[in-house]
Amino acid sequence: MMNISAKMVKELRDKTGAGMMDCKKVLQESKGDVNEAIEMLRKKGLASANKKSQRVAAEGIIECYIHTGAKIGVMLELNCETDFVARRTEFQTLARDIAMQIAASPNVEYISVAKIPENIVDAEKRIETGREDLTNKPSAVKDKIVAGRIEKRLKELSLLDQPFIKQSEITIEDLIKKNIALIGENIQVRRFEKFIVGGGIEKKSNNFADEVAEILQNK
Known part of the structure; x- marks a missing residue:
């Protein structure tokens, strides 16, 4: 070959x-x-998928996926051009597959690299630039390593760059383009939200030794 x-x-x-x-x-x-x-x-x-991706997609569905155990949930809006396509089994299967992908991707926070806010990109650059293993590297080498690490990190945050969990040799972007070609309409991920039980709540961490010392003091 x-x-x-x-x-x-x-x-x-x-x-x-x-x-x-x-x-x-x-x-x-x-x-x-x-x-x-x-x-x-x-x-x-x-x-023809690339040309179709430029067309307006304002119809679609909202897909909800609750992972086994009901600890992780995802709500996704997937858009297409017509309500007819939104009702097709292929489109609904795609929406569910993408929602499952989001649930299975702990680092994913944005639809694409282009959607990642500039302040997040800048923060990642500061972190990578300040790593100890780069301290004694020549500037040109350091810049190249940092650029590679940043690219990798941003892709970890991007839904479209994730390897599809059911077919790891393609990305979610590739999967969507395949469905654009199959269905004949533009398909776009509009937005998504992931819910994790207990997320955002500061949990109290009890120190057993401190508890014992407090009990003895109060006797």
């Missing part, structure tokens, strides 16, 4: 909007012929 570089995959993805794994697959099948790969993606309906 021909070795396909990440650069070739990215270039094809930029041209077609298709998912990374789809691009890699057709490049392998076409032996690196980009034009043939584009044609193969078009036949599968995957090359």
Whole structure:
């Protein structure tokens, strides 16, 4: 099987909007012929997903998912273009899969890297720049390491960058694009909220030794 570089995959993805794994697959099948790969993606309906993603999506559903044990819950708004598509089984299955993904991803807080507030990005940069293992590194090397760590950290916070729990070779972004191609409408994650039992409540931590000492003093 021909070795396909990440650069070739990215270039094809930029041209077609298709998912990374789809691009890699057709490049392998076409032996690196980009034009043939584009044609193969078009036949599968995957090359049009990027264009559809620019259209207004104001319909959709709100999906609620409660994880086993009722300790974690997710509420998600997933949008499409028409109410007809919102009622389709494929769309509702996608909404549930994404809600389950959010519940299974403890670090995810934002829809995409682009949605992460600048103050959060700046805070992560300060943390990574100040790490002890970088103290004696040359500036150019240090900057490169920090940039790589920041990119990794921001992707950990981003829903669209998560490997799909049911098919780890694709991301949630790839999954959504596959469904755009399948359904024929734009699909967008509008917003989500995760609920964890006890979240945000400061729990009292009892120190047994202190309790014993207090009891003895009060005798």
